[in-house]
Amino acid sequence: MRKPFINKPFEEYILRGKNIIVGICGGIAAYKTPHLVRLLKKSGANVKVALTDAGARFVSELSLATVSQEQVYRSMFPPTDKAGMDFTRHISLGEWADALVIAPATANTLAKLASGLCDDMLTACFITLRPGKPVLIFPAMDGQMYLSPSVRRNIRTLAAQGAIIVNPESGDLASGQCGTGRMPEPESIVRDIEQAMLSSIERSMLHGKTIVVTAGPTREKIDDVRFISNYSSGKMGFAIARAAALRKAKVTLITGPVHLETPPGVERIDIESAIEMHAAAVNFFSSCDIFIGAAAVADYRPSVYYGGKMKKESGELQCTLVKNPDILADFGSRKTGSQLAIGFALEQENGLENAGKKLESKNLDLIALNFFDRKTSGFEVDTNILTLINREGEITELPQLNKDEAARKLLDMIEAIYRKTSIDT
Numbered sequence: 001m002r003k004p005f006i007n008k009p010f011e012e013y014i015l016r017g018k019n020i021i022v023g024i025c026g027g028i029a030a031y032k033t034p035h036l037v038r039l040l041k042k043s044g045a046n047v048k049v050a051l052t053d054a055g056a057r058f059v060s061e062l063s064l065a066t067v068s069q070e071q072v073y074r075s076m077f078p079p080t081d082k083a084g085m086d087f088t089r090h091i092s093l094g095e096w097a098d099a100l101v102i103a104p105a106t107a108n109t110l111a112k113l114a115s116g117l118c119d120d121m122l123t124a125c126f127i128t129l130r131p132g133k134p135v136l137i138f139p140a141m142d143g144q145m146y147l148s149p150s151v152r153r154n155i156r157t158l159a160a161q162g163a164i165i166v167n168p169e170s171g172d173l174a175s176g177q178c179g180t181g182r183m184p185e186p187e188s189i190v191r192d193i194e195q196a197m198l199s200s201i202e203r204s205m206l207h208g209k210t211i212v213v214t215a216g217p218t219r220e221k222i223d224d225v226r227f228i229s230n231y232s233s234g235k236m237g238f239a240i241a242r243a244a245a246l247r248k249a250k251v252t253l254i255t256g257p258v259h260l261e262t263p264p265g266v267e268r269i270d271i272e273s274a275i276e277m278h279a280a281a282v283n284f285f286s287s288c289d290i291f292i293g294a295a296a297v298a299d300y301r302p303s304v305y306y307g308g309k310m311k312k313e314s315g316e317l318q319c320t321l322v323k324n325p326d327i328l329a330d331f332g333s334r335k336t337g338s339q340l341a342i343g344f345a346l347e348q349e350n351g352l353e354n355a356g357k358k359l360e361s362k363n364l365d366l367i368a369l370n371f372f373d374r375k376t377s378g379f380e381v382d383t384n385i386l387t388l389i390n391r392e393g394e395i396t397e398l399p400q401l402n403k404d405e406a407a408r409k410l411l412d413m414i415e416a417i418y419r420k421t422s423i424d425t
């Protein structure tokens, strides 16, 4: 085995010495915020908390003050009977910050931020933050609230102003229902902050790059009600698109049928079959900087497609399958100059050997080998175990990571390829 490629641990230090305001609103998810503050402090950040009055009903000011080792900011108006008070804190806190993180962000505060209201420390921080400093907003609420037109509109307004909106996750909600609206776990929030800081401080190599990501399964129609497909959920491709957008790349996501929300800042093209995915992808072949094939494109499709619904006949049904276009191989054969082709290999056995062959035959720059057990890696699950192999045959084995984190590691590796290319040329 050749020597492993060592990742630069730049993420580990990115928050050290940075001033971060954590804005906490009145939602159930506020109970997670003392842990968030602790993690940020552990990363070496200076943290000050801006807590809304409603927020203080869900999480204790004392806990937040203890973990942040700072007073907790609520009102803009300091008590005038105390000497040495910071009378301009409605401005100075926002000026102090390198980043503002609002988690959880309630529907109420989203509306206030979108319309420019400024009636507590949190909203004042938002308005007084210095230009270019990242604002990360983590909406968290009941699923119906999240889908309401006014919440959608306010989120769009804030995103258009440059705020990074991180979609809530799906799962069990405090209402007892299941749906989208759950705040991500603090560990994941910290990673998003790191990414945002990285994009704003040390410009990512992917900043401004045009990246096309394919995701999800394809459906190969037998007739109008039946198809051949696979178990791909699209989670890996969506995580890559999201991570690339956070690094300020221009991302187009071409996806088969999945139940996932489009990551903010990503242009999405929905397709159904491999032929449609190929047709959509070809439009970007000459213009994109990086093509990442994370879709589970069906290798074959039925040779004949019956319009309408095929009647059940007695006896066997013969169905001949013909080969679909290999989208990634097509891009690999046409790419020029510094264009990069990145692929995935889902293998059962002889993974390294098969992935290596795929890398060469498709003229890829990097391939991510993964296996499928439907528990820790591969289709449907939230985690993946990737082994990255580059053109030089260097191998990086990643541990089991959630797909967001695996996506970030993959992008780190792509950045490393860019860095190497710019040193070599």
Ligand SMILES: Cc1cc2nc3c(=O)[nH]c(=O)nc-3n(C[C@H](O)[C@H](O)[C@H](O)COP(=O)(O)O)c2cc1C
Pocket: 024, 025, 026, 027, 028, 029, 052, 053, 054, 055, 105, 106, 107, 108, 109, 110, 140, 141, 142, 145
């Ligand atoms: C038990 C309870 C839970 C709540 N959870 C949420 C929530 O998760 N998200 C949300 O947007 N609002 C939630 N609300 C409503 C907010 O607390 C309310 O809109 C409040 O005015 C928000 O104020 P703030 O934005 O200043 O923090 C909840 C209210 C109650 C009583």
